[in-house]
Amino acid sequence: MSVRALVVDPAAAAAVRLAEVPDPAPEPGQVLVEVSHASLNYGDLNDARSGRVPEGAVLGSDAAGVVVQAAGDGTGPAVGTRVVALTAGAFAECVAVDVGALAKVPKGLRLAQAVALPVAGLAALRSLRAAGLGPDKRVLVTGASGGVGRFAVQLAARAGAHVIASVGSTARGEGLAEAGADEVLIGLKGLERPVDVVIDNVGGPQLVLAWGLLAPGGSVQSVGWTSGQPAVFPPYATVGPAKSLTSFVIEGDVSADLAVLTELAAEGALGVEIGWKGSWDRFEEAAEALRGRRIYGKAVLEVASGQTRPR
Incomplete structure (x- = not known):
């Protein structure tokens, strides 16, 4: 057959x-x-x-x-x-x-x-976990209008974090405040205070800017690269107080985390x-x-x- x-x-x-x-x-x-x-x-x-x-x-x-x-x-x-x-x-x-x-x-x-839920939901859940999500964290999600981004916004807000959603246009930001974003920005314009966590779905120049906004001890999780552009870091951008840029991939058994996501979605706690x-x-x-x-x-x-x- x-x-x-x-x-x-x-x-x-x-x-x-x-x-x-x-x-x-x-x-x-x-x-x-x-x-x-x-x-x-x-x-x-x-x-x-x-x-x-x-x-x-x-x-x-x-x-x-x-x-x-x-x-x-x-x-x-x-x-x-x-x-x-x-x-x-x-x-x-x-x-x-x-x-x-x-x-x-x-x-x-x-x-x-x-x-x-599988790729997008697991990427959001596990990247936030790897970055050290907590209620006292400032979390930046780039490409927040996409699948991973929208789940990351909701999960970070559910954990009590201050969530900043970055999108490419005003239209793409629709619904993110209702999903839990405390701030919705076009690109990174207007973001001046450091952030503790970056869930990056865009890559390229925006990744470089996000790295510059990362607080000491913070973590950037490189989940996607929708920009298709290179990320060129200026000299000494990676020299200074300890912070991390981590490549991300979903690995291993996912059944337990996938069950968590499906239960949240069934309850209406994850849109x-x-x-x-x-x-x-x-x-x-x-x-x-x-x-x-x-x-x-x-x-x-x-x-x-x-x-x-x-x-």
């Missing part, structure tokens, strides 16, 4: 096309998930063009759907369980997922909402903003909107399964 999937193709529009790929063969510690929704991240677009995901391989990291085959070793959720997962090759009708890479989706939370939703046949449209920064929050792809598997 085979399943349909979005695979990398440098010759195709957006470097991605729909294709048939072999049916996934789960290992003992994996479940088989029939995917109903996938979430598109900025990093997916870069993966398709950079060669990090090779030609012909299935793209994607965020998937949500229903377990149609339980793990052979007896771990993980049962058949019929709604789940959300962080897994390579997520953009397929059916995927094999490690039990440590998924969480059950609580009642009251739609799969279309849950699928927005999930979906700025674009449509069939995965419209991938090029979604990609163009995301690259053009016309999406606030997340882009969600609806996966039209060509087959029904036994449950």
Whole structure:
């Protein structure tokens, strides 16, 4: 058997096309998930063009759907369980997922909402944790209108921090004050007091400016680089009182943190903003909107399964 999937193709529009790929063969510690929704991240677009995901391989990291085959070793959720997962090759009708890479989706939370959480929600949660988030901290979130940014604003505010959201335009700042931002700035204009934590999604010159605003002992977490520009630090910018610039990546078992995020979302304590939703046949449209920064929050792809598997 085979399943349909979005695979990398440098010759195709957006470097991605729909294709048939072999049916996934789960290992003992994996479940088989029939995917109903996938979430598109900025990093997916870069993966398709950079060669990090090779030609012909299935793209994607965020998937949500229903377990149609339980793990052979007896771990993980049962058949019929709604789940959300962080897994390579997520953009397929059916995927094999490690039990440590998924969480059950609580009642009251739609799969279309849950699928927005893995990459963006985990990046926000774990980068804030790594930076030493606390109620006495001043937290700057750059690129705050995107998926990671909006979750970071909410989670930092929930922890009692003073949250400063940086966006590219007035329009992109809409809703961030309601999400918990104490200040919403265009770029870093008007920010003069030092900050303790920077969750940086932009990179480039703005990263350099944010570094200059970091208080002694503070931390910049480099989560994304949507600017596509180099960050050029002036001489001696990195010499002085101790502070850190840390590269960030999601690693290891994510099930517990993903469960926390889904519970918060189900309770309404973590808002999930979906700025674009449509069939995965419209991938090029979604990609163009995301690259053009016309999406606030997340882009969600609806996966039209060509087959029904036994449950």
